[in-house]
Amino acid sequence: MKLIFTGILAALLATTAAKAEEMVFTSWGGTTQEAQTKSWAEPFTAASGIKVLQDGPTDYGKLKAMVDAGAVNWDVVDVEMDFAIKAAKDGLLEPIDFKAVPKADLDPRFTTDHAVGSFYYSFVLAWNKGAVSGEPAGWADMFDTKKFPGKRTFYKWSAPGVIEIALLADGVPADKLYPLDLDRAFKKLDTIKSDIVWWSGGAESQQLIASGEAAFGQLWNGRVFALEKDGADVGVSWAQNLTAADVLVVPKGAKNKDAAMKFLAAASSPVGQAKFAEASGYAPVNTKAKAEMAADVVKSLPDAHVDGQINLDMNYWAENRDAIATRWYAWQAK
């Protein structure tokens, strides 16, 4: 039965197989994928003649289904780094061919045997200046409903970030975060649960803060950068900003593996990374990229705020992803 199902799926997927000198890039849609198309895919096609077809949004279930069915029609996929580490362990990814992808200048924090960094970002504390009196100084203020009343917004899904923020606010030192004390984190989160509005995507987080629907929240720095560019009256605190990354992976059995590796080389190159950073406000994973960028962009990146910066532990999350998620959603549903 499984065989029949797999066969049908394979037949369906095979009908859309890409032709030679074409490859499919899949990402999350929206402004991020637009920036990736402009900064990576278009120059890459111009230089190599390889056509890059865009697909999306990234869906881990689909990725697994394709690999299981042996009919993979995504060649390069933008995924969260903790997923990439887990997926590599589960045999869902091709190893990166570092003969084709120069590794020397890539930030080792965001490079693995099966993934090359796409971009990295920080979770920062942002607020609507019209809705908050005073300036929140750090994560602890997000839990102080007396000093800072109003709704606060956090990332809805189980992912690196919110648990760490709760622990930091509760006084856990940055170097003692892992292994995460989930009981303590949820207890801390309980104290503000009724004041939390969850955001499930970047656009929603911007809308919540810009409208004052939430007075302040935990946002991706790129989204705050875009708000500031649009002239929204927002404040931002980089104190204990938390870095995480998206990475580019090649699903196991991808049909255009060679083209995919060439694409990865272009995307992670200094110029590719610099262009993407300028367009998105996210940080480059290539250490040489800064030299290619405008000075005011460099200033706005997480790279300019390494003081007190905390790297979310992707290996820990990859290991404990499912266990944390189970507790996370149970707590949310309560």
Next chain:
Amino acid sequence: MSVETRQSFGIVRMPAGFGGLLPALILIALFFVIPVLALLLRSVTEPAPGLQNYATLLYDGTYARVFFNTFLVAAVVTAVTVLVAFPVAWMLAIMPSALASIVFGVIILSMWTNLLTRTYAWMVLLQRTGVINRTLIALGIVDQPLPLINNLTGVTIGMVYIMLPFMILPLVGTLRAIDPMTLRAAALCGASPFQAFRRILLPLSLPGIAAGGLMVFVMSLGYFVTPALLGGTSNMMLAEMIAQMIQSLLNWGLGSAAAFILLVVTIALYALQLRLVGPRRMSGGN
């Protein structure tokens, strides 16, 4: 569909009709029955053979709560939809037909607008800084924004709006088939308007309410977008949970089991309804 066409379907003989059914049956077998069987198989084989996925779903407090939420939301939405739809359907049934077809058009038109667009529109209206709350505050009716979103209220408003046509359409069919003379007769016998409604109109329109109600209830059970956007995390419904298990946790065994339970419950409800109301009255006639 008129009563005549339905009756003409009724006299078609089985063998003659069966050949024509074949393509549909093959399609359903290929794209519904086989995948459902694959789903069932997955739910008892992943990650290991056995019924542990079902045990987890039934005995773990979180999943039990999500099941409860799902049925609660579906029930509330169905009840409110009936209350809102009935007067509209009644009005449509007694209106001159030219006017009724315009109102019908407006109702159907709303179904053609993208679901996501409509849901986001509700977000704009319902949020704390939204149109409704701003207006209420400006008029001095409330001084704090009402919590209309990220809770059961938001889910109910958004879903009732989407479900209304599915309730109104079968209900109009039923109401139109009721002989208006019955109400006049009730009035002549001294019944107050309320009595006439409760003892004549309501019982006669029950098949339509049941048919529409079942459709709304079953559709609500599997709803995804609206609860995710207008509800809070404590209103999580089964469909959203299944999507998480499949898409992000890659726990396909548990997701399949949850999907299969939802399917079985839906079929059971349909079977119950069929027994209570009968297949012909289910389609909206009397």
